[in-house]
Amino acid sequence: MKKMFKILGFLLVGIILALGCLAAWVGFSDLPEYPVQNLDIKLPSDSISLARGRGIVENTCAHCHRGEDGKLSGRLFLPETEGFGEIWSGNLTRHPTLGLGRYQDGEIAYLLRTGIKRDKKMAGPFMMYPNLSDEDVAAIIAYLRSDAPSVQASAVKRVSKYSFLAKALIKFGAFKPLTYNNQPVLAPPKSDxxxxxxxxxxxxxxxxxxxxxxxxxxxxxxxxxxxxxxxxxxxxxxxxxxxxxxxxxxxxxxxxxxxxxxxxxxxxxxxxxxxxxxxxxxxxxxxxxxxxxxxxxxxxxxxxxxxxxxxxx
Known part of the structure; x- marks a missing residue:
């Protein structure tokens, strides 16, 4: 009987140590990294395409990325009270180091398709648009590169602080980016x-x-x-x-x-x-x-x- 209790004690200690190591890995190791591609993309310069890009960005992206300065400099997306940490949306302005100015056009396209940033980290589960047409993706990026007031360089820097729960969900794959399938995406005709x-x-x-x-x-x-x-x-x-x-x-x-x-x-x-x-x-x-x-x-x-x-x- 004493031997059995001794064995059970060792097992319990082993389980506790294993859980402790797992918790330490979740809490202190880096978030997963994923492959990044710089897709081959040609941006339009005609007024119709820029207007199309403006319509999508200002009516979709701006809802989450409009900052206090009126530009797409990012805002608080989730407060700590929600359980996932303090999560900020990204800076989409043309700032050369804090915004999309540091991205290649193809890297932005890849981010939109997969949710993977140029630093190989996932942007978040809401930042994936796999069904947008290639034409609309190009129009969006063209607008983000334009002289529109919303995207002019803003030096706002926000750092998201993920909770233990959020890190666990990311590391165990509950939140994960999409795989880029390298297939053309076309919008249906407006006549349909x-x-x-x-x-x-x-x-x-x-x-x-x-x-x-x-x-x-x-x-x-x-x-x-x-x-x-x-x-x-x-x-x-x-x-x-x-x-x-x-x-x-x-x-x-x-x-x-x-x-x-x-x-x-x-x-x-x-x-x-x-x-x-x-x-x-x-x-x-x-x-x-x-x-x-x-x-x-x-x-x-x-x-x-x-x-x-x-x-x-």
Whole structure:
């Protein structure tokens, strides 16, 4: 019996030591590194492409990267109270050492595709746009290289401080970048209203990521496979970290927007006003999309399965 207790004691000590070593590895070793590529990319210089890049950057990227100086210098993305540490979005200005000025064009393209920065570290699970067309990726980078006020060099330097939990999730692969597949990505023609609307809603403006059930279960490569696709229920924070729940925007007549008109939908997106006159949470950005874009998104949403998901108001 004494021998058995002795053996159990050694096993317990071994387990404790192993857990201690594992905790030390998680807490003190460097974050994983991944391969980086400088993709071959040619940037457009025509006004139409620059306007396209501006529209995507100012209506998508700026929501997370607009700093206190009014430029895309980064902001607090997650406070320590959320459990993942103090996480800051990156500086997207043209600053030569603190912003995208230190990146090659192809490195920015690779970052957008995979979520991998030029220092071989992962930018974060929200920084991956694998379904953006090659043309739109080039337009985005062209705008980021332009003389637009939002991207002029800003010397803001913020360092994210990951919690033990966040480090563990990254090191054990729960959070990981995408693999670059080196395949061309084309946008559908605008004449195909539903297909183009799908592209805008899932790849460009990412309406689907906020309006599906949860960021953690969102399928970035194949958005339609996400639980609660467009049926809402996701917890969304505004810039003051006040939380609201994303709404069901499937065509369900009671729980979704099945009784809305296209004009009412446009008013909600652009001005944040529902058909009943109530105001949407500021967590929902007011996006000045064109009639063409909104008509395409509206046409696509009519084809999404109508889910009877009741969202907490």
């Amino acid at each position: 209203l539903v297909a183009y609307g799908r592209y805008l809603a899932t790849a460009v403006y990412e309406c689907s990521s906020c309006h599906s059930a949860n960021f953690e279960t969102y399928a970035v490569l194949e958005p339609e496979k996400s639980p609660g696709f467009f049926a809402g229920g996701n917890k969304i924070a505004d810039h003051e970290f006040n939380y609201t729940t994303s709404r069901n925007i499937t065509p369900h007549p009671e729980q979704g927007i099945g009784k809305w008109t296209e004009t009412q939908f446009q008013m909600a997106v652009r001005a944040g006003i529902r058909p009943d006159g109530t105001i949407l949470s500021v967590a929902m950005p007011r996006i000045p999309l064109s009639d063409e874009e909104l008509s395409a998104i509206w046409a696509y949403l009519q084809t999404v399965p109508a889910l009877e998901t009741t969202v907490e108001k």
